[in-house]
Amino acid sequence: MPLEPFERVVARYGPAVLRVCTAVVGPVDAEDAWSETFLAALRAYPRLEPGSNVEAWLVTIARRKAIDVHRARSRAPLPVEELPLPPASGTEDDGRSLREALKTLPDKQRRAIAYHHLAGLPYAEVAVILGNSEAAARRAAADGMKTLRALHQAGDLP
Amino acid sequence: MNEPLGGSWNAGRHPAPHTPLDAGGAAEPAVLERLHARLVNAAAQEHLLDIAYRIVDTPIGPLLLAASEQGLLRVAYAREGHDAVLEKLAARISPRILLAPARLDRAASELEEYFARRRTHFDLPLDFRLAKGFRREVLNHLPDIGYGQKASYAAVAAAAGSPRAVRAVGTACATNPLPVVLPCHRVVRSDGTAGGYVGGPDAKRALLELEAAA
Numbered sequence: 470m471p472l473e474p475f476e477r478v479v480a481r482y483g484p485a486v487l488r489v490c491t492a493v494v495g496p497v498d499a500e501d502a503w504s505e506t507f508l509a510a511l512r513a514y515p516r517l518e519p520g521s522n523v524e525a526w527l528v529t530i531a532r533r534k535a536i537d538v539h540r541a542r543s544r545a546p547l548p549v550e551e552l553p554l555p556p557a558s559g560t561e562d563d564g565r566s567l568r569e570a571l572k573t574l575p576d577k578q579r580r581a582i583a584y585h586h587l588a589g590l591p592y593a594e595v596a597v598i599l600g601n602s603e604a605a606a607r608r609a610a611a612d613g614m615k616t617l618r619a620l621h622q623a624g625d626l627p
Numbered sequence: 628m629n630e631p632l633g634g635s636w637n638a639g640r641h642p643a644p645h646t647p648l649d650a651g652g653a654a655e656p657a658v659l660e661r662l663h664a665r666l667v668n669a670a671a672q673e674h675l676l677d678i679a680y681r682i683v684d685t686p687i688g689p690l691l692l693a694a695s696e697q698g699l700l701r702v703a704y705a706r707e708g709h710d711a712v713l714e715k716l717a718a719r720i721s722p723r724i725l726l727a728p729a730r731l732d733r734a735a736s737e738l739e740e741y742f743a744r745r746r747t748h749f750d751l752p753l754d755f756r757l758a759k760g761f762r763r764e765v766l767n768h769l770p771d772i773g774y775g776q777k778a779s780y781a782a783v784a785a786a787a788g789s790p791r792a793v794r795a796v797g798t799a800c801a802t803n804p805l806p807v808v809l810p811c812h813r814v815v816r817s818d819g820t821a822g823g824y825v826g827g828p829d830a831k832r833a834l835l836e837l838e839a840a841a
Contacts, residue, residue, distance in 0.1 A: 474717045474724035476680075479666065483659050500662060507666050511675050514722055 475514055479507060482524055485588040486531045492583035493535040495568055498542060502535040509534065525594045528584060532598070570620055571613075577601070578613030585610050667727040677721035679730035680713065686742050686837075687830040690807070692731045695720070698752030699734050702805050704826040720756065738807065744837065747774035749808045757804035761792065765799035772813040775838040779817045801825055807834070 486506055490499035509530055517526065571579050577599055584595040585606070596606040670676040678700065680693040691703040691712055700720070703712040717724055728735075733751060740746035748770065758766050768786045772778045778786075780796045787796065800811035806825050812834040816822045824831035 471714075471718040472722040474678075474713045475722055476713075476725050479663060479725070483662070484655060487655065487659065487662070500658070500665075503662050504665050504669065507662075508669050508673070508675070511666070511670055511723055511725075512673075 470519055472514065472517060472519055475511055478510070478514070478523060478527075482527050483507075485524065485590075486527055488587040489528055489531045489583050490535045492568060492571055492579070492587050493532060494539045495572075498535070498538050502531065502538045505534040505538060506531040522594060522597075524588075524590060525597055528588055528590065529598055532580070567617075570617055574613045574616060577609045578616070581606050581610035582613045582617075586614075663726075667725055667729075670723075670725060671727065671730070675723055676725055676727060676730070677723040678716055679725060679727035681726065681728040681731045681735065682709065683731075683735045683738060685738060687826060687833050690738070692734050692738075693724075694730050694734065695754045695756070697754040697756075699731075699805060699808065700754040700757065702807055704806070704830065706827055707825070734808075741807070742837070744840070751808065753805060753808070758799075758802075761787070761789065761795055762799040762802060764788065765796050766803060766805070766809050766811075769803075769809045769811055769814070772810060774810075777813050777815045777835070780814055780822070781817055783814055797823070810834075813838075 483503075487499060487503050490502040490506070493499075494502055506527065510527055517523070571582065574582070580599060581595055584590045584598060585592060590598075592603045592606045592610070595610070596603045599606055599609070601609075667676065667679075671679075674696065676696075678693050678695055680691060682689050682691050688705050689709075690705075691701070691709045692699065693701040693703075693713070693716060701712065701716060703709060713724060737746060737749050737751060741749070755763055755766065764787045765783060768783060771786065772783075780793045780800075781790070784790050784792045784796045789795070796814070800814050801823060803809055803811045803825055806812070812824060812826075812831045814822070821828060821831050821835065
């Protein structure tokens, strides 16, 4: 099957790529990372092997671009070491505090959660991106979720 | 708005799970719309936008307009299947295709003027890449048939330098990649009946009536 029009790729995977970018660098830098990702993908697209896993390909580019964007802003190295203060109140900060909490997880756990729970990739594809096995990807996500749940129960998350 | 591709932002194979981590989804469509516009601009600037397209509403139904950097490449009726037309463009020219209306602003406004009877010929850069050989020769002669005029398939064959290639003229018209703009609707049977048309007989009749009434 030949490559489909790139517009369809953007429509189908744009939301997942945005979630991955947001999970890795936060909502502000995520837009730069998203833009860099799809521009790079558009450039390389005609050379993509037809029948490739487009989603995993995009997520791989997105992860690299998100890290590039983050480095260019020369902020604290990923992942963030300290836990943010819990938000004072309300639901507006929920997403941000969750993202901040995500950043405190070890790299593989954070990525496994981002790709599986936010981007919707099955564990087999998460494993391809992480370079480990399906079982290891599943375990990393589960361990990360356990930490997040513990934080949540301790009242550090809304 | 008519959008042939990716109607839903969440049409992926894997449904987006609603875990507690899936926060902040409400603002997403507006953000994605803004990001799409930004991608289109960057792609055009870096000469990565091989084909831009948009859909315009006309009295003869929605028309897909697609343009390369060289010029207008394709005009397609809904009955041709806009999705299918874009897929063929991806396979034949380039898959670097985005919904990017700006490149087609001039074509859209000229068409609007034409349908409002304020324009009798099109003045647009055209990309003839989708037509080869004799078919292209035929297309080159179509603008010679003036607004409101008609010519027979035989007369067009003669004008294209092959008086006996009447059938080939019919094929060239039926596969015209730029209908309306290259007026194959003005090519009719020798007995005066309209004959076939890529946009269907109703569209052909409507175009001939539009031009006759002017």
